Amino acid sequence: MQLIGHELVPYEPIFWRESARQIEAGKQNLFKFDEAAIKRAQELGAQFSVEAENLNEIIVANAAGAKFIVVPRELASKAAKLAQDYLFDAQICVVIESRNELAALSETGTDVAIFKNAVIGKDKR
Template sequence: MKLIGHELVPYEPLFWRENTQQIEAGKQNLFKFDETAIKQAQELGANFSVEAENLNEIIVANAAGAKFIVVPHELAGKAAKLAQDYLFDAQICVFIGGENELAALSETGADAAIFKTAVIGKDKR
């Protein structure tokens, strides 16, 4: 499992974007699933990651080129199985509050855990 935002593990920060005007090439943009934002990131050639709320959004985000797809913990198992079955390029991730959540998350098959410190511009649980 990849750890993003852990103090002992080097990582590339994620930049939270509230709107399409904030999306920048050269940074790892993170936003809620939004087709307009995805199109903007694609047009700029920007790296992007998406918060997805259901399997349909997960499938589209992967096909559109998202690097990370962040899902709620309760969806992580289904999302990880889908990603494995269809050989997703994107990694399935879950926000966590601390190391004490790693063991439970590892049982879902998620690719990565994202700590609060990894996201610039938005408080995470």
């Protein structure tokens, strides 16, 4: 499992975007699943990640070129299985508060644990 935001592991910060206009090339952009935002990121050639709420959004985000797909913990196992079965290029991620959550998260097959502090501009759950 990859860790993003742990103090002992170097990482690139992820920037939360509320709208497609905020997306920037040269930064790792994260936004709620939104077709306009995905199109904007693609046009700019910007790296992007998507916060998805269901399997349909996960499938489209992967096909569209998302680097990370952030899912709610309760969807993590299904998302990880889907990604493994279909050999996704995107990585399935869950945002966590502390390292105490890592063991439980590892049982879901999630690719990446993103510590809350790694997401700049959004107070994550």
